[in-house]
Structure formats: C-alpha cells, structure tokens
Amino acid sequence: MTRNISSDDVAALAAGAAIFGTGGGGAVTTSQFGVADALSKHGPVRLRTVEELTDDDMVIVMAGIGAPTVGIEMLPSAEQPETLLREAERVAGRRITAVMATEIGGTNGVGPVGWAAQLGLDVLDADGMGRAFPEATMVAMNVAGVPRDTTVLSDVVGNVIVMRTVDATWLERHVRAFSVASGSLCLGASLLDAKDVPGAVIEGTVSRAIEVGHAMLEAEEPVHALARTLRADVLINGKIIDVSRRTEGGFVRGSVTISGTGTERDRLLRVELQNENLVVLEDGEILVSVPDLVTLVDSETGHAISTELLRFGQRVSVLAWACDPLWRTERGLDIAGPRAFGYDIDYVPFEAGAISRPSTEQNEEPSTSGANA
Incomplete structure (x- = not known):
C-alpha cells in the first residue's frame, strides 16, 4: 500500500537507518536535519513499493561515496542532487520518477528522502544492500546480474563525470578514484529501469528502518527493543577501551576493542571495520562476519554509533543479526562475504540464539552471548 513519508517519520528513519548502517553509511545527524528541512519546504514524499512500479518508471539510485570521517566536516552541496538528476536524465533520454537508496544504512538511507522531496520524485521502498557496504560492487543489482553501465558522479564544487564501465569491479575502481580526488567524498547515481x-x-x-527506529525511540529499554525487533543477539555490553582508525584510499579502516562490564567484565571483543563493522572476534574465535550485520549502539539510548564517532570510554552494546538471504547465495558471498574483504575464513551464517544462553531466557528478553561463543 502506498504511503507518504512526512516530517514526523524523519527521526525514526534516521534512527533505523543508523542501525542498519552497521557502523557505516555516514553519521545520520546532518542528513536528518537536511531531510526534515526539505520535507518542510516541499511537503511529504510518496513511498512506493516495487509492485507499484510501471513500465514508464525509471529509478535513480543515489548515495554519498567516500570516507564517513570526511563527511563530518565536508558537507554536501545543495546543488549536487539537481546536478545529478539533470545529467542522469540527459544520459537516460527519459524522465526519472523515483529515488532509491543505494544502501539503507546510515546517512545514505536518510538522504534520498530529502533528495526526492527536493527533486519532486517518489522514494522506492527498497535499497541495494539491506544494510551498508563500503564498495560499489557490493549491491543486490550486481548479485542479480543487472548491468550498472552508466554512473554519474558530482562533487561539492560542481565537477560532474559520467562513467560507462564494463563491470562493477571497474566501476568501484573509478568511483573510488573520483572520490579520493574530490576530497574522499562525492555523490553518485546510477540508473535502474523499472523492469529490472x-x-x-x-x-x-x-x-x-522507520519501524525499527520507532521501536527504539519509544521503548523504555531501547537495546532490548532493538534486539526483539531485529531478531538480534546482544553479543556484549561493555566499554570501548581501544580504537584504531585511519582513513586511506577513500575508506575508514581499523578496529575497536570492547571490554565487558558487570557480569561480563572478564570478556574482550574486537570488531574489525572497513567503513562498516565486518568481523567480531573473541578469544581468537569469529562470532560474526559479513555479510551478517553487526552494530554498536549506546547502551543507554540504543542509538547506533557510526565508526567515525567511536571513542574511548563509550558504553556500548554490540548487536548482531542475520543478513538478507540474497547475500547468503554463492554469488552474494563472492561479492560481500569475508573473503571479499581479505579474510581467509569460511562464512558461517549467524542465527540469533545460536550462540546464546538457553532458549528459556530468550523468550523473555534478548540474549547476551556467553564467553565461549
């Protein structure tokens, strides 16, 4: 059923998108304000399902590309979405009717609503990842074999480039180069015909994302509410005792170490990241790995903490849950499994409760994984 996204939905959308960002996609605060402003100026936008698309529809798939740390200080230009749309319609030779987020995670899951309001377009209730991933190859369209042979990029000073690449791997190389040349942040768009x-x-x-955001914002115990809504496990409640983070090649790379608190004070978890949280380890064992989802949230408020905002001493809870089945296919794992990120490990699907306390406790509240996971 068609519905509208209004200013009343923005806070929940931002909170939910931050959760699905798995640490990446950029912090949502700036885009949240921008989207709220766009909706107040231009009115609500229509949210359309895939089933509601017709043969006359053309979708523009949009995202910010680059290092999230840079996005804290270098804000996008207000003209970038309009520049991309004009160039994309010129290339396509037809009118574009809807915006889709490349990734629902982080600011890239929030921004498209504001861009749609600004451009007078609908928003498609879908995205290309079901989370956030750091590379242009790691999208559902690539898994499905849908060509992305034309991409339009724009930076904050007005440079525009149209790329026609032979495959997604070459697209990633050239997009990353343009992003680095633009100060490690740019805005990109590709085209998707409704039939595809x-x-x-x-x-x-x-x-x-809106549903998850509302569940968190309206709960007395936000972390438990998130775990129930997401069907996730809480791997640990603790304090960040080390953050190693660097920006290189258009990515944020590093790791964060969490020391358990309370009854978990004898535990240490390490989360490795490349823009997003990729792998969780404890005592040398891998608890969770991509493409399954891992998010660090504030233990009190439940708000997700993006990788660029992780700090020593923060009290956090680590949540993990299963990815969309598409990513568990052979091609999905080739594109976004552990080996795609350089880890020489086999993917083991994460299922909530599989490494948790007895199921009798899980029926009452979200579980916290034990030290022998």
Missing part, C-alpha cells in the same frame, strides 16, 4: 527492479533490490527496507 524485481529480484534485484532488497525490498521494504525504508519502511523497515
């Missing part, structure tokens, strides 16, 4: 959408996107993710 079914089976090539992760459906329902915008409305899902």
Whole structure:
C-alpha cells in the first residue's frame, strides 16, 4: 500500500537507518536535519513499493561515496542532487520518477528522502544492500546480474563525470578514484529501469528502518527493543577501551576493542571495520562476519554509533543479526562475504540464539552471548 513519508517519520528513519548502517553509511545527524528541512519546504514524499512500479518508471539510485570521517566536516552541496538528476536524465533520454537508496544504512538511507522531496520524485521502498557496504560492487543489482553501465558522479564544487564501465569491479575502481580526488567524498547515481527492479533490490527496507527506529525511540529499554525487533543477539555490553582508525584510499579502516562490564567484565571483543563493522572476534574465535550485520549502539539510548564517532570510554552494546538471504547465495558471498574483504575464513551464517544462553531466557528478553561463543 502506498504511503507518504512526512516530517514526523524523519527521526525514526534516521534512527533505523543508523542501525542498519552497521557502523557505516555516514553519521545520520546532518542528513536528518537536511531531510526534515526539505520535507518542510516541499511537503511529504510518496513511498512506493516495487509492485507499484510501471513500465514508464525509471529509478535513480543515489548515495554519498567516500570516507564517513570526511563527511563530518565536508558537507554536501545543495546543488549536487539537481546536478545529478539533470545529467542522469540527459544520459537516460527519459524522465526519472523515483529515488532509491543505494544502501539503507546510515546517512545514505536518510538522504534520498530529502533528495526526492527536493527533486519532486517518489522514494522506492527498497535499497541495494539491506544494510551498508563500503564498495560499489557490493549491491543486490550486481548479485542479480543487472548491468550498472552508466554512473554519474558530482562533487561539492560542481565537477560532474559520467562513467560507462564494463563491470562493477571497474566501476568501484573509478568511483573510488573520483572520490579520493574530490576530497574522499562525492555523490553518485546510477540508473535502474523499472523492469529490472524485481529480484534485484532488497525490498521494504525504508519502511523497515522507520519501524525499527520507532521501536527504539519509544521503548523504555531501547537495546532490548532493538534486539526483539531485529531478531538480534546482544553479543556484549561493555566499554570501548581501544580504537584504531585511519582513513586511506577513500575508506575508514581499523578496529575497536570492547571490554565487558558487570557480569561480563572478564570478556574482550574486537570488531574489525572497513567503513562498516565486518568481523567480531573473541578469544581468537569469529562470532560474526559479513555479510551478517553487526552494530554498536549506546547502551543507554540504543542509538547506533557510526565508526567515525567511536571513542574511548563509550558504553556500548554490540548487536548482531542475520543478513538478507540474497547475500547468503554463492554469488552474494563472492561479492560481500569475508573473503571479499581479505579474510581467509569460511562464512558461517549467524542465527540469533545460536550462540546464546538457553532458549528459556530468550523468550523473555534478548540474549547476551556467553564467553565461549
């Protein structure tokens, strides 16, 4: 059923998108204000399902590309979305009718709503990842074999480039080079014909992010509410005791170490990251790995903490839950499994409760994994 996204939904969308960002996609605060402003100026935007698309529809798939740390200080230009749309329609030779987020995670899951309001377009209730991933190859369209042969990029000073690449791997190389040349941050868009959408996107993710955000914002115990809504496990509650982070090649890379508190004070978890949280380890064992989702949230408020905002001493809870089934296919794992990030390990699907305390406790509240996970 078609619905509208209004100013009343922005806080929940931002909170939910931050959760699905798995540490990446950029911090949502700036984009949240921008989207709220765009909706107040231009009115609500229509959220359309995949089933509601017709043969006359053309979708522009948009995202900020680069290092999230840079996005804290270098804000996008207000003209970038309009520049991209004009160039994309010129290349396509037809009118574009809807905006889709490349990734529902982080600011890239929030920004498209504001861009749609600004451009007078609908928003598609779907995205290309069901989370956030750091590379242009790691999208559902690539898993489904839908070509992305034309990409338009724009930076904050007005440079525009149109790329026609032979495959997604070459697209990633050239996009990353443009991003680095633009100060490690740019805005990108690709085109998706309505007939190619079914089976090539992760459906329902915008409305899902809003649902998760509302569950967290309205709960007395936000972390428990998140775990229930996401069907996630709370791997640990603790304090950050070390953050190693660097920006290189257009990415944020590093790791964060969490020391358990209370009854978990004898535990240490390390989370490795490349823009997003990739792998969780304890005592040399891998608890969770991509493409399954791992998010660090504030233990009191439940708000997700993006990788660029992790700090020593923060009290955090680590949540993990299963990815969309598309990423567990052979091609999905080739594109976004552990080996795609350089880890010489086999992917073991994460299932909530599989490494947790007895199921009798799980029926009452979200579980916290034990030290022998």
